[in-house]
Amino acid sequence: MSGLRARPGFLDRAGRALADPLTRRAVAAATDRFRTARRAALDALDDPEGLRDRARAIRAATLARLPDLIDRLEERVRAAGGHVVRAATAAEACGYVAGVCRERGARLVVKSKSMVSEEVGLNHALGAEGVRVVETDLGEFIIQLAGEPPSHLVAPAIHKSRRQVADLFGLASDGGAEPDAAALTAWARARLREEFLRADVGLSGVNFAVAESGTIVLVTNEGNGRLVTSLPRVHVALMGLERVVPTWNDLAVLLTLLPRSATGQKMTSYVSFITGPRRAGEADGPEEFHLVIVDNGRSALLGTEYEEVLHCIRCGSCLNVCPVYRQVGGHAYGWVYSGPIGAVLTPLLAGMETWDDLPLASSLCAACTEVCPVKIPLHDLLLRLRSARVRRGLAGAGERLAFRLWAFVAARPAAYRLAVSLAALAQRPLVRDGHLVRGPAPLAAWLRDRDFPALADRSFQQLWASGRLDSAAGSGDADAGGGTR
Amino acid sequence: MNGPGTSLDREGLVRRFTTALEAAAGGVRRAPDAVAGGQILVEVVKTAGGGPVLLVRDPVLEAAGAAEALAAAGVETSFWEPGQPPNRLRQAATRARVGVTVPRLAIADTGTLVLVPAAGAGRTVDLLPPVHAAVVPTARLVPDLSAALARLGGSVPPSTVALVTGPSRTADIELQLTLGVHGPGTVVAVLVDGLE
Numbered sequence: 074m075s076g077l078r079a080r081p082g083f084l085d086r087a088g089r090a091l092a093d094p095l096t097r098r099a100v101a102a103a104t105d106r107f108r109t110a111r112r113a114a115l116d117a118l119d120d121p122e123g124l125r126d127r128a129r130a131i132r133a134a135t136l137a138r139l140p141d142l143i144d145r146l147e148e149r150v151r152a153a154g155g156h157v158v159r160a161a162t163a164a165e166a167c168g169y170v171a172g173v174c175r176e177r178g179a180r181l182v183v184k185s186k187s188m189v190s191e192e193v194g195l196n197h198a199l200g201a202e203g204v205r206v207v208e209t210d211l212g213e214f215i216i217q218l219a220g221e222p223p224s225h226l227v228a229p230a231i232h233k234s235r236r237q238v239a240d241l242f243g244l245a246s247d248g249g250a251e252p253d254a255a256a257l258t259a260w261a262r263a264r265l266r267e268e269f270l271r272a273d274v275g276l277s278g279v280n281f282a283v284a285e286s287g288t289i290v291l292v293t294n295e296g297n298g299r300l301v302t303s304l305p306r307v308h309v310a311l312m313g314l315e316r317v318v319p320t321w322n323d324l325a326v327l328l329t330l331l332p333r334s335a336t337g338q339k340m341t342s343y344v345s346f347i348t349g350p351r352r353a354g355e356a357d358g359p360e361e362f363h364l365v366i367v368d369n370g371r372s373a374l375l376g377t378e379y380e381e382v383l384h385c386i387r388c389g390s391c392l393n394v395c396p397v398y399r400q401v402g403g404h405a406y407g408w409v410y411s412g413p414i415g416a417v418l419t420p421l422l423a424g425m426e427t428w429d430d431l432p433l434a435s436s437l438c439a440a441c442t443e444v445c446p447v448k449i450p451l452h453d454l455l456l457r458l459r460s461a462r463v464r465r466g467l468a469g470a471g472e473r474l475a476f477r478l479w480a481f482v483a484a485r486p487a488a489y490r491l492a493v494s495l496a497a498l499a500q501r502p503l504v505r506d507g508h509l510v511r512g513p514a515p516l517a518a519w520l521r522d523r524d525f526p527a528l529a530d531r532s533f534q535q536l537w538a539s540g541r542l543d544s545a546a547g548s549g550d551a552d553a554g555g556g557t558r
Numbered sequence: 559m560n561g562p563g564t565s566l567d568r569e570g571l572v573r574r575f576t577t578a579l580e581a582a583a584g585g586v587r588r589a590p591d592a593v594a595g596g597q598i599l600v601e602v603v604k605t606a607g608g609g610p611v612l613l614v615r616d617p618v619l620e621a622a623g624a625a626e627a628l629a630a631a632g633v634e635t636s637f638w639e640p641g642q643p644p645n646r647l648r649q650a651a652t653r654a655r656v657g658v659t660v661p662r663l664a665i666a667d668t669g670t671l672v673l674v675p676a677a678g679a680g681r682t683v684d685l686l687p688p689v690h691a692a693v694v695p696t697a698r699l700v701p702d703l704s705a706a707l708a709r710l711g712g713s714v715p716p717s718t719v720a721l722v723t724g725p726s727r728t729a730d731i732e733l734q735l736t737l738g739v740h741g742p743g744t745v746v747a748v749l750v751d752g753l754e
Contacts, residue, residue: 346715
């Protein structure tokens with residue numbers, strides 16, 4: 074279908090990704106490691122299924138009264154001395170943060186990982202104001218230097234080799250020993266430490282926001298999240314509308330699942346709970362705290378057939394098990410969010426018209442649904458998006474014609490039998506070893522990268538009618554498509 | 559099940575805490591009383607290569623005679639003094655090789671130290687120096703995350719709470735585990751009996 078698209082789509086990006094063996098190896102290694110670690114960490118829990126059910130119930134109950142909870146969160150943050158702003162759009166979110174920087178005369182912003190800030194294009198917006206933004210998560214720092222988007226939700230720079238990182242750090246060795254990961258990390262530590270100590274504003278994401286106390290929760294391993302929220306005079310936190318949890322009891326459930334699902338850790342190295350700015354009598358910490366609650370299309374999903382996508386806690390476990398993601402990596406998805414969750418979220422937030430091909434980037438095997446800690450039926454949502462795509466007339470003319478023909482033939486037994494007999498004859502020159510290896514125009518693109526089991530010489534219906542079904546089935550050949558030749 | 563505080567319970571929590579923190583690449587030492595805790599702290603500092611050491615102001619460290627023991631061993635020490643300007647404090651934390659904290663709680667299940675900054679305990683004492691040593695009364699061990707959050711949460715929690723589980727870590731370069739990326743590369747908990 075790529076030939077029918079005017080602009081580059083998933084298939085074009087996937088093609089580029091598949092041609093890069095280094096990235097493919099790195100993505101495979103990372104996803105294998107996270108997947109294995111996740112399973113071990115979940116198995117070690119007393120009742121992982123029960124916990125996932127509780128987490129799902131908490132997320133559903135949260136969305137059912139989201140406006141009330143956001144009101145409560147805002148009230149509690151203000152009571153703790155923080156500022157709260159609700160940004161309906163990406164532009165409003167960027168505008169508010171740019172305004173805070175302008176009023177404080179901030180020139181340097183240090184930032185810990187925040188997916189929503191990438192979603193709204195915050196770095197670009199601040200850059201346009203002359204503010205320098207430094208990503209401090211090591212992986213994000215690397216891809217910022219490279220000018221590339223993240224390739225994995227949890228490990229954004231897995232596609233970069235040590236040598237490439239050394240080049241980006243300006244440590245290219247002239248025939249000397251290649252720097253190891255520890256040396257590169259030490260270099261980044263020293264370099265970023267200076268930025269932390271000089272920065273005017275610290276910018277963070279939010280993993281969870283507890284409504285009952287106005288507390289934001291940050292889950293990190295490197296400690297950059299704590300430095301960003303402790304050292305600069307001003308702390309600005311960005312959250313997607315749906316990050317809210319009602320109570321600390323609810324938080325305990327989600328916080329038990331998040332690291333185990335993401336990296337297989339019982340607990341990440343650091344989890345910070347921040348309630349407003351520093352208080353009277355405290356010797357350090359930011360003097361100002363701003364919470365930016367970003368909608369950007371989320372509230373429009375409430376009450377729709379897609380609402381459950383807002384359950385997501387951004388663990389990345391659906392990426393690690395996805396047979397498509399594992400081959401093509403994050404860049405093929407074209408935006409901030411990748412893997413199955415990206416294939417669902419991107420069309421819903423960034424526009425179905427532009428991103429209608431992402432829901433097709435799935436085999437619908439449902440491995441994503443099986444591992445999701447909050448049990449989002451991701452494969453169902455992908456199917457719903459596919460139907461919406463057809464309903465909106467976004468499917469190509471060829472595809473629509475093919476399905477109309479199929480519907481016609483499948484509803485008429487005589488026409489079906491005739492079509493199968495004809496196809497069995499017509500396919501003969503195209504079959505090798507029981508598989509269709511090439512085909513006419515509509516099939517050609519699909520068959521370029523795959524083989525399809527050929528139609529059997531005698532159809533099931535013919536075998537049934539001739540009473541020879543038992544002997545054919547008894548041949549023990551599971552590959553019915555090619556086995557009868 | 560035993561009620562909280564029985565010695566049987568305590569030993570079980572210590573074992574779980576030790577296993578979990580060691581699995582997270584942290585170290586655990588045990589002291590039978592406060593004074594022994596101070597001596598073990600000196601050993602931890604020496605193993606780490608010596609001072610300067612930055613300590614939080616806390617009754618637990620006073621009971622352990624930590625500053626005196628370190629000074630007697632010839633280690634340069636200073637305290638996080640709330641009266642000083644923030645920049646001075648920050649410099650002290652940046653210069654120190656070892657930051658010494660006293661966690662409010664410790665979580666046995668995950669090997670986690672629960673740090674709550676206060677007037678005499680800044681937010682970065684554990685974070686900026688390359689080595690973090692925590693002196694933890696064993697009475698402060700709680701079984702799991704839920705038990706810890708139940709004591710910290712509610713409607714008015716502290717301005718900030720940090721859960722610390724082992725050293726700062728990353729695997730962002732070629733998936734190789736590297737410790738000490740932004741925070742300390744070494745974390746040691748000294749569990750001390752006989753203190754509250």
